[in-house]
Amino acid sequence: MDTAIKHDVIIVGGSYAGLAAGLALGRALRKVLVIDSGESSNRQTPHSHNFLTQDGTAPAAIASIARQQVSAYTTVSFLNDRVVSAKKLDSSFEVSMPFGESFTAKKLVFATGIVDLMPDIPGFAECWGKSVLHCPYCHGYEVRGQKTGILANGDSGYEFCMLIANWTSDLTLFTNGNSTLTHEQTARLHNHKINIVEDQILKLDQTNGYLSSIQFKTGRAELVTALYARLPFQQHCDIPQQLGCELGEEGYIKVDAAQKTSVSGVYACGDNVTRMRTVANAVSMGTTTGLMVNKELVEEEF
Template sequence: MTANTDFEVIIIGGSYAGLSAALALGRSLRKVLVIDSEKPCNIQTPHSHNFLTQDGQTPAAISTLAKKQVKKYGTVAFFQGIATRGIKMGEGFEITTDKQKKFTARKLIFATGIKDVLPPIKGFAECWGISAIHCPYCHGYEFKGKPTGILANGERGFHLASLVHNLTNNVTLLTNGKADFTKEQIAKLNRHKIEIIEKVLTEVEHEMGKINQVVFDDGTKKGLDALYAALPFVQHSEIPDSLGCELTEQGYIKVSAMQETNIEGVFACGDNTNMMRSVANAVYSGNLTGAVVNGKLTVEKF
């Protein structure tokens, strides 16, 4: 908890992107507040991969170490809570939290991530992040050679199938209804012996989040060790939209190469801005955002 209410920068979201931005700003002696709910979207994920020096580490361990390192910089403060409202005020912004605390700052950084919209399939939520997974780069190696399903259709399903087939020859496409592939795509899938099942998926049978098999609406079952799912998502925070930040066609916050939104003084980084959903990308984009925001503040005050 912090007694101060006025800062140079408020960072909403204290996971990898937010902490990376805070580190860059803290090292430049900027007065920064990080508002974090401490409820990361990867809370069920057992291990993080594809991040140099941290491969195989738990997400919580990476975050704990990162926060410990950021806290060494005395100008960075933390507030545990959820930012619920943001308004433009003169040359800055006011943020209200779920605890009715209000904070002001000249610049805002949204590192709030996205929220997956899980399908209403029994057992799916319990497996999400463990054996029901979203990314071959993050999770694929651990399921190499294993019976693997892909819950997706059309172009997205075909793309995932091509990536996953490089990791295992035992791939099944679960289209959850009528398949939507071109003749050329079907020919390629057949050539690689990738089965297409058009039945509706009703249940994921598992033990402590580890899939045993999936069940279809006709009662038949398919044994799987892993299930990739291309899920829809929404922005985790509604504040960027309320401030007028533009979104891309895919639903990400639209930013420039310097992580700037279309609203002056508002920046975004991490999973909420692009589909590269990895710890490494979040850390990179947060670091860049922190440097850019520091540069903006320097120009304004120097």
């Protein structure tokens, strides 16, 4: 038998997607516990963009306002902690904290994000989210027309160059070793006056996370003020996999249109399920998740 179920829903991860899910569920009168460790992946990014009414606002400020608004709903509570394990009971789930405390709920929502895996290039991590960027839709306008680089190779590098060329005509592709572009791709990039540099990178010269140049192992340097890169990643939290949630080929948690994972009663939303990595998209998915979780609870209880 299950122990006494204290919550309708436990949300693991209290950033944009998790807070949006909590807001929808709070407004549906659901008893919700949001557990968050305060380790959002964009915590060093100075400004968020492409989010209506909040364009240019610091991500931390958006999250702070969101938490204040969600806190107004008395059925939603918060815990600043980290979930270390979870298990399925008869008709609920139990999550455990580092020091043995546990909580139960009928449904689980994972809004736990991902961890970017930084290359072994000195200065790169310091610049990530400031002048080394993952998304032109989030940051491209602010560095438009500037001397810009792309750290990539092969098909990915070629496709990234096509995209970024919309924001600047002063563009260089850094392959960090021998190019794997096809002859046709190389010719097309050259026709668009996009330089290709195959030298291996030694380090990034930066001040407080803002890039000034790239130093190469050959001893030469190149001035660059913005650099785009698509990094490999891993799930920030592996508990969904422990519960049996399936991952797709790219490493994201598989969900359907209702944000349901492959495990009944477990939902996921935000950066852990999609490469569409924007605050606006995370909020949208979180809201959808809250609505769908409540719908499932209503259907089970009516």
